[in-house]
Amino acid sequence: MKALPSFFIFSFTLIAFGCSANLIKIDPDFIIAQPGDVEINIYIIPSEPVAGAQCNFSFNKDVVFALNVTNGGIFEYWANDIYENFTRIDNQNGSIYNIVAFSSNASDNEGIFAKILFRAEHEGFSWLNITDALISDANGNKTSIEVINGSIIVDATPPNITFYSGNEFFRREVIIRWKAEDNYFPEEKINYSYSLDGAGWSEWSNSNETFYELDAGNYTFILKAKDEAGNIAQKNLSFSVIDITPPEIKNVKVDKINGFINISCDISDDFYVKEVFLILNQIYNYSMEEINGKYFYNASYPIGKYEYTVLAIDKSGNENTSTGNFSISPPYKPSLVYPGNNSTNISINPILKVHVVDVDNDIMSVKFYGRKLGNLTWQLLGINTNVANNSNTSITWYNLEYG
Structure with a gap:
């Protein structure tokens, strides 16, 4: 990256020392521009009442072309209006001569002395220097002045974008990293805007981006990089989010x-x-x-x-x-609790009680059957439901006959 020396960008010349000097300066004193028309002002800040000013001007003819010089309005009369072609532009040598304005009465109001319209034609750096400056007081005498010159960078080349991310990601969190280089401006002066898969453009910022919760699939990431002159580069990155991990x-x-x-x-x-x-x-x-x-x-x-x-x-x-x-598994065979097998002298309405166990610890239904000795058919006496594992359950067998 090319960086301009600071003394080019913020150069100034002190013509006379002291806090009472009248200031004449380029406004703005540093301009970044693309090819096209650019206007600068010569600005005066008086420290005392002044009645007129004059200067010449110097610029880089290989970068900018002076189109015209007009009255800034701080003074009442503009010499070029009084004398035709009094102010002369010499683009072959990068100079402007005889920028002059004056008033019949002195004033200490600050304002624009002259406006110069340039056409920025070629990339590069141009100084914008006020030369041979003079500011006069109410009596036409020279005053002490301070001059602050300026400069302009004409930049038509967009930044160069480089991606540092791969094209395959095996997770939903995708970090896209990039860098841009510019022929005039450091990386921290470059801003970026992006769009993922046709979505809206992000705000301009100076940071890389992380995307979360992306689904598996193919994506197109579009990045724009803008330098301080407003030149914009655009570059695409195609990548895939790949899912190879089973649940x-x-x-x-x-x-x-x-x-x-x-x-x-x-x-x-x-x-x-x-x-x-x-x-x-x-x-x-x-x-x-x-x-x-x-x-x-x-x-x-x-x-x-x-x-x-x-x-x-x-x-x-x-x-x-x-x-x-x-x-x-089936439940274990129920074990008889009462009456015991082959019991005698029991009630004609006996309570039949068994103990039940299920290996799977299930809730059981227990069916009770009975028959009189000698009968072939079993009679369903009753069903107990929701019987817990490893518990007793019982019913009453009514109306037994003696025998």
Whole structure:
């Protein structure tokens, strides 16, 4: 990068010392411009009443072209209006001669002495120097003056953008880094605006960008870089967000509750879990329900042994599985509590009590059957439901006959 020496940009000449000097200066004293018309002012700040001013002017003919010089209005009379072609522009040598204005009465009001319109034609640096300056008082005498000159940079070349990011990202957080170099201005003076996949343009700023929660897919990032002259460069970066990581299955549990088997698990994915299935004995395929990232399937099954597979599929088609097994076992044979086997002398309305145990800790239904000795047919005496595991349950058998 090219940097201009500070003495070019902020040069000034002190013609006479002392706090009482009248100031004549270029306003603005530093200009950055693209090719085109640029106007500068010669400004006077009096320290005493003044009645007139005159100067010549110097500039870089290889960079700017002087178009005209006009009255700034601080003084009453403009010499070029009185004497035709009195003020002379010499573009071949980069000079302007005889810039003169005066008033019949002196004043200490500050203001514009002259306006100079340039055409910025070529890239480069031009000094804007006031020469041979003179400011007169009410009596036409020279006064002490201070001169502050200026400069202009003409810049038609936009910054050069370089991306330092790759084209493939394997996560949803994408950091895009870039840098721009300019022929006149340091990097911190360059501002950027961007658009991702046709979205609106961001505000101009001087920072790189991080995008979060991008889905897998192909993207186009468009970056604009603007230097202080207003030149804008644009460059595109095409990149892909690639998802190759399958969902993560954790905390798989099989709970036996009230005769139902509840299979649950936690499933997460950096991108998106699309669907989750429960496969039983490699035959039956059920869709698992989801609540807050936890997936479950709840159903009752016949007695038997089962193998299950939880199959998780993310939005990109990546799959992961977790396999396990469980069994459904019948309850143990009930044990007689009362009356004992072959009991005698019992009531004609006896209470029949048994103790029941289920290996799966399920809630049970217990059916009681009875028959008189010699009968072939069993009679259903009653059904007790919601019987807890490892507990007693009973019914009354009414109206037994003696025998």
